[in-house]
Amino acid sequence: MATTEHGWRIEVDALRCIGAGICAGVAPGHFALTDGLSQPLTDRIEPDDAVRDAADSCPMEAITVSDAATGSQIAPDL
Structure with a gap:
């Protein structure tokens, strides 16, 4: 798994x-x-739909997934 x-x-x-x-x-x-x-x-991480699903499934919205280059939030859905 690349970590770039x-x-x-x-x-x-x-x-x-x-x-x-x-x-x-x-x-x-x-x-x-x-x-x-x-x-x-x-x-x-490299983009992975499972991570997006995990963030969207968190009952407390404790997980944030963002674009490492831009900082734009990817999940949970806004």
């Missing part, structure tokens, strides 16, 4: 995360639960 500035950036807001684990179930190659909270396995 031309991919997507994943951020999880630890203050909003409730540890539901949906993200780890939808995109296990990108998220893991650590101490009951979601953590991205890396902060920059």
Whole structure:
């Protein structure tokens, strides 16, 4: 998996995360639960629809996916 500035950036807001684990179930190659909270396995990834789905599925909207080059938000849907 490339981690270049031309991919997507994943951020999880630890203050909003409730540890539901949906993200780890939808995109296990990108998220893991650590101490009951979601953590991205890396902060920059190549575009992956599973990551977008994970952000859209988060009940607390704790996951933000953005374009690493422009900063434009990709998910969750605005």
